[in-house]
Amino acid sequence: MSGLLEKYNDVVGEDVIGQLRELADNVGEISVVHVNSTKYGGGVAEILAKLVPMMNELGIRTSWEVIEGDEDFYQTTKSFHNALQGNIVEIPDAMLRNYERINERNAEALRDKLESADIVFIHDPQPAPLLKMTPKRKGKWVWRCHIDASRPFRPVWKYLRNFVVEYDASIFSLANFAQNLPHMQFLIPPSIDPISDKNIELPANEIKSVYKEFGIDPERPLISQISRFDRFKDPVGVIWAYKIAKKFLPGLQLILAGGDAADDPEGAAVIEEVRMAECGDPDIHILLLPPDAHRKINAIQRASDLVLQKSIREGFGLTVAEALWKHKAVIGGNTGGIRLQIFNHHTGFLVDSPEGAALRIRYLLFNRDILRQMGEKGHHFVKNNFLITRHLREYLTVILSLLHSEFSRIVIG
Secondary structure, eight states, rough: OTGGGGGHHHHOOHHHHHHHHHHHHOOOEEEEEEEEEESSHHHHHHHHHHHHHHHHTOOOOEEEEEOOOOOOHHHHHHHHHHHHHHOOOOOOHHHHHHHHHHHHHHHHHHHHHHHOOSSSESSTTGGGGGGGTOTTSSEEEEOOOOOOOSSSSSSHHHHHHHHHHHHSEEEEEEGGGGOSSEEEEEEOOOOOOOTSSTTSSSOOOHHHHHHHTOOTTSOOOEEEEOOOSGGGGGGHHHHHHHHHHTTTTOOOOOEEEEEEOTTTTTHHHHHHHHHHHHHTTTEEEEEEEEEOHHHHHHHHHHSSEEEEEEOOOOSSSSHHHHHHHHHTOOOSSTTHHHHHOOOBBEEEEEEHHHHHHHHHHHHHOOOOOHHHHHHHHHHHHHHHSHHHHHHHHHHHHHHHHHHHHSOOOOOOO
8 A cells, every 4th residue: 555645635735645644653653443333335334445554554553343243133233323323222122131242252252452452543433332341451442423413312322332442542434423421522424535436536437327227318307315314314305306306307317336344234134115105217226236336326416406315313324425526406305424425506406305405406416507516616625625635634633532631521523
């Protein structure tokens, strides 16, 4: 990965890269371990896939470990995810005990790395108990919550909090996601990688290939949503918005594209719900893409006239930043981290219902100058706020704070 950081010079400037190197020099020779539950699918894996090699290039020995679990384990952690985002979820004691046993098994497998690391980042609820199961650890541990935990179902949060309270710090994406915890808390929004296959500029013929491959008419308007098939992403609501908007835009076409995350057992059921809502409409294209279809996702977003992310709960919504980076106006759910990225009438529109989304689709497709202006504003906003280089800088700052600070609470972001 030698020279990886220099590839960002043309995007963010040499001064930004120089600042990263100075911060890393202050961190010194330490070891860092990131732990999550999947190598592919979803924003966490995408971020770690680039953040880890960048940290290594800066001279910080960094590894990425993935815990393993059975079907019941992932069903339990999906229930945690839903409960943290506000759903009332009852989880049987037997499943909670299995969750703890799986973590004990993973703690044993990772013991040497976890005990010897100077800094350990534990991502989301799946591996949260690992700290309690690593009593001889020497380093500082951070729980990184990527979920909208602003109004969690309290019994489930109380259970998870028993594991989280013993961490040295926690990281949330927004201030209103943070919880009452007896340690330092940091605010760090996620980011996108501008030079990844998902976000780089593409040749015109590659973008046009989307039309042929998926049966899209290039002469008619196209809208899309790229997301895991998850109820919180509201793909069925996107279909209803499309159907309402199509009454005024008869040629409208929709792409719903996504794939499975290895740790999400509900995906198949949601896909079935989406197919039922489709009702055989030939202008709705439901695409199940493999985890490495990054350039295809890039091409779909660039081929679209505008992009939706109509989530009803959302920790951040990387697909919003990805679309804005591509100069696309975005219509997004009025929730969570989407509010950080979409400013009404500037980078897109926030909506609370399929009817609201349909109204904004109609407005933007009938006002192409405003559509283009929003796209330009969105690109510059992402460049200044949501690129991986900013994300890396804030992680380095967290590490420095943990290694040297005596303050009881620090907030970054």
